[in-house]
Structures are given as structure tokens and as C-alpha cells.
Amino acid sequence: MESxxxxxxxxxxxxxxxxxxxxxxxxxxxxxxxxEDLGLLEEIIDRGRPLHRxxxxxxxxxxxxxxxxxxxxxxKSYSVTxxxxxxxxxxxxxxxxxGLGGLSxxxxxxxxxxxxxxxxxRIPFDDIEPxxxxxxxxQRHLFNLMSREIQDDQQxxxxxxxxxxxxxxxxLLLSLSSRLRRRGLSGSxxxxxxxxxxxxxxxxxxxxxxxxxxxxLQQSETLRVQGREVEILAPDALAxxxxxxxxxx
Amino acid sequence: MESxxxxxxxxxxxxxxxxxxxxxxxxxxxxxxxxEDLGLLEEIIDRGRPLHRxxxxxxxxxxxxxxxxxxxxxxKSYSVTxxxxxxxxxxxxxxxxxGLGGLSxxxxxxxxxxxxxxxxxRIPFDDIEPxxxxxxxxQRHLFNLMSREIQDDQQxxxxxxxxxxxxxxxxLLLSLSSRLRRRGLSGSxxxxxxxxxxxxxxxxxxxxxxxxxxxxLQQSETLRVQGREVEILAPDALAxxxxxxxxxx
DNA sequence: CGACAATTTGACTCAAGTCAACTAGGGTGG
DNA sequence: CCACCCTAGTTGACTTGAGTCAAATTGTCG
Numbered sequence: 001m002e003s004x005x006x007x008x009x010x011x012x013x014x015x016x017x018x019x020x021x022x023x024x025x026x027x028x029x030x031x032x033x034x035x036e037d038l039g040l041l042e043e044i045i046d047r048g049r050p051l052h053r054x055x056x057x058x059x060x061x062x063x064x065x066x067x068x069x070x071x072x073x074x075x076k077s078y079s080v081t082x083x084x085x086x087x088x089x090x091x092x093x094x095x096x097x098x099g100l101g102g103l104s105x106x107x108x109x110x111x112x113x114x115x116x117x118x119x120x121x122r123i124p125f126d127d128i129e130p131x132x133x134x135x136x137x138x139q140r141h142l143f144n145l146m147s148r149e150i151q152d153d154q155q156x157x158x159x160x161x162x163x164x165x166x167x168x169x170x171x172l173l174l175s176l177s178s179r180l181r182r183r184g185l186s187g188s189x190x191x192x193x194x195x196x197x198x199x200x201x202x203x204x205x206x207x208x209x210x211x212x213x214x215x216x217l218q219q220s221e222t223l224r225v226q227g228r229e230v231e232i233l234a235p236d237a238l239a240x241x242x243x244x245x246x247x248x249x
Numbered sequence: 250m251e252s253x254x255x256x257x258x259x260x261x262x263x264x265x266x267x268x269x270x271x272x273x274x275x276x277x278x279x280x281x282x283x284x285e286d287l288g289l290l291e292e293i294i295d296r297g298r299p300l301h302r303x304x305x306x307x308x309x310x311x312x313x314x315x316x317x318x319x320x321x322x323x324x325k326s327y328s329v330t331x332x333x334x335x336x337x338x339x340x341x342x343x344x345x346x347x348g349l350g351g352l353s354x355x356x357x358x359x360x361x362x363x364x365x366x367x368x369x370x371r372i373p374f375d376d377i378e379p380x381x382x383x384x385x386x387x388q389r390h391l392f393n394l395m396s397r398e399i400q401d402d403q404q405x406x407x408x409x410x411x412x413x414x415x416x417x418x419x420x421l422l423l424s425l426s427s428r429l430r431r432r433g434l435s436g437s438x439x440x441x442x443x444x445x446x447x448x449x450x451x452x453x454x455x456x457x458x459x460x461x462x463x464x465x466l467q468q469s470e471t472l473r474v475q476g477r478e479v480e481i482l483a484p485d486a487l488a489x490x491x492x493x494x495x496x497x498x
Numbered sequence: 499c500g501a502c503a504a505t506t507t508g509a510c511t512c513a514a515g516t517c518a519a520c521t522a523g524g525g526t527g528g
Numbered sequence: 529c530c531a532c533c534c535t536a537g538t539t540g541a542c543t544t545g546a547g548t549c550a551a552a553t554t555g556t557c558g
Binding site: 211 | 504505506507
């Protein structure tokens, strides 16, 4: 099956402000760009057409030539082991930037696909790199983004090497919760964008374990789970399990 | 106990070329800087005095104001969980840059200390950041370094969530081996710079497991281990275990 | 309305962890 | 130079959290 790619050119030249009116502009790249420079940024950003569930933003091995920002929906990044198994690297939610990992080798080391209908902005690296030399705060922001990703990955390494199944699930739920809250949405009642199996893959657990842990957390009145709908009943209990962290993030 | 920090100023102004004559200059930052600009880089780099085993380069919570390059010796980065346990994030060998993770938050998220007597170059970030705007290849190199670290971390996540104890040890040994070879040293016979317990901590295993796996690999004639001295007898067997990767790196 | 995929639940297994005892190095100070 | 001590490393016996296998249940979508 062929996967639709993002449109590579915007339609004609009917240029309309995008970032300026985007509700995420205080989370995303524009936060590092003064208003008078925003036009420069707008000019290089491609809004693609929406992706459906399962559509790839890019695949492992594709040439690295852009980074991406989530406008709506959810994207997962994953790599494939030599044994052919998938390893999920991260989930990306609106306002977040992904695809930076491929920079150093010139090709994406992992693939990225939409978990649900999603809108993705494409930011060609050959455009933003020189721009970042003209706008120091933008350069700094790019450094920050990469540094932040390093930190997050290291948190996850810690989780994978030291935490129990319960602690892992608790951490993931709190991470999702805090990222929703940051966008002004409810952090206590939300819909999981990923399957149990994706949760497990990301956390280094098998599906059955994820399912059992969720049941257990439900029995202890920490959560209410109904399919993908989650309600966090006892955030403190969850935070205690996760060992703090994530709340702020 | 107080930990010695790196000297913050070079002695007087007796400036002598450092990078230019450093045997690592084709691995380290200078590789991204043309000869005529090398002086600019030299000027901002502090060679500190040597650190002994256990001395900190920086501690978690210290203000981020520089990145570091290993000239000789070995450094480990580690963070401490809320429960007070240490999690080793990585080992840094000559020619490698570390300390980038603290950039985004302005303070180091992890500590870094010398595993053996080590010489470390300090590169103040406030100096290299503007310099990187004047030297595009340097900016690119910094991006590359961070991107590379993201990739490496993700490899490690994969290892932690999917691999068996044998596979983890094999991966670590091959990683060390290839990093030595890159510097022109023997990749088949070398001295481990870290304790069994550090190996285990890094790989998400307890000491006893590390010890047992090494014994097993020795029995299968894949390795010869004598304390910290290692000889790789069957690199292919090891690579098969690790599932390729690492060789090139 | 089926058919297939995702989720849950139970019974059983096993790789790695825990606990405990023992051995081997590696400094240090007398 | 040697005796001692302390830490690092090894080995064995036992336990256990999470994985595997299998079957039942629910959800989804053409």
C-alpha cells in the first residue's frame, strides 16, 4: 500500500496567516519568533493535507529534509529492530515537534505515522536552519527542543530500566494528562489516542500486562477505564506510583 | 566531600594551540571548523586540570553553562530517581561531547563524573552559541551532536525494553569496542572502564546478572574476561547476539 | 449482519531479581 | 614489605513479576 505524503507545495500562492492564528502558537515554534519575523517563519511552513489513521508522515530510511509539528491528532514514532519488531519511541501531540532524530545521519532513523486523523505542519530543515542563524531566539529554541527530547528520552530510559509495570502505566497516563492540561483541556478525563498494544510496546510491556494493570488500577479506584476513555479518580495515588515527575513537564 | 571543579580560566594568557595538535581533532568539535577559524574555537575552550576517579564534572542541578569534551579517560552521566536510586545515562569516551541535556532547562538534569583519571575540555555555551551563528558548519555540527544523542538514547530504549540480558551485555561490549576502534585502538582486547555494577545499572540489570552473563559468554568461548580485561574471541557471535547495530556507530 | 481485530481473563512458565555466602583484588598504614 | 580491611566480583538457592499460550468477550466497520 502506498502512503500519502504531505503536499510538498502550498496550493498556488494564496498565502494566509497560519501560525499567527493557530491556537498552539504559544507551544510551538512561533513562541520563539518575534511578531515582525513571524512572516518569515510562515513562509517556510507547509501545512499538508490531513492524514488518516495509519498514514505515514515519513518512514525509516526516508531522507531527512524537514521536521514536523502536530497541529491536531496524534502521531507515533517507531523504529524497527533488526529482528523485525516494532519499538515505539514516542507519541506526539498537538504543539509538539518531531522528526529531529534523523538530522545527524541525513535519513530518518524511525518512522512516524498518524494514530488518528491528524494535521501536520512540515518545516523544511534547509529553510529553518539558515533562518535560525538570523533569529538567535529561534536557534536557541531549536537547541532547546533537541535538548528537551534528550531529557525526555532519558526519563523513559529510567522508566524502562527501573520501574514496575504499574509505575510505567501511571507515568504514561500522567504524561498524557499533563500534556492535555497544557493545552487547556481536561487532564482528568480523556480519550487514549493509542491502543493497549501501542501503550505496551512503548512501555516495554506486553498487551496482557497493560490490560491487567489497568484493571488493577480500576479496582483500586485510582482510575475508571472504559475502552479508550480514561478518568483519573486519584491523581495523587497515580503520582505516587509514578514517583512524581511528569506533572509539570 | 567537596568535588574539585574544572579551572574556570586558563592560566594567564600563555595561549598554546590545543585542538590543533589534539589527536582527537577529527572526532571532536574541530572537525566542523575550518582551519582559519580554529583559533576562534581554541580561544573559548578551557582545558581543565585532570580529574581523578569519582570527581564530578558537574552535578544534577548545577547551572548549565557549558558542554564538555572528553580528552582522555572515561566519564559517566547519571541521574537520580525520586526514589534515590542512580540511573546511568551513558558513558563518554575520548572525542565525545556530553552535557547537552541540560540546555533546555538551564540546569543539568544529570550529574557527570570521572570513572578514572580523565582530562576534560570545557566549552562555555555562551561562547559557542554565537560562534555557531558565524560558522554554519559548527552550528550544523552541534545539531548533529544532539541528534546523534537522541538516536543513541533511542537505541538504548529499544535495548532496555526488548532485549535479554545476554543481548544487552553483547551490545555494550560491541559499542565500547567500536568506539575504541574508531580511535585506532584495539577493539578486540581492552579494559572496561566501569564496574560490573555500573554496567548493570546502565543496562537495567543487577550486578549478579552481569556477572553470570559474562561467565556464560566466557564458557561459550565468545569472550575471555579477567576482571576488567576483556578479549572478544568471537565478534560475530557477539554481533549476532546484539542483533547487529553498534558496529559502525 | 457477520468477520476480524482489540481487549480481557486465566493458568502456567521462566528470565532475571533477591538473598546470602564466599572469594579475589587493591590500597593503606604500621 | 606485609597484614588487614574494604570493596568488587562470583556463585548458588530460591522467589517472583511479567511473559506466554490459550480461550472467552467485546468492539468496529464494511
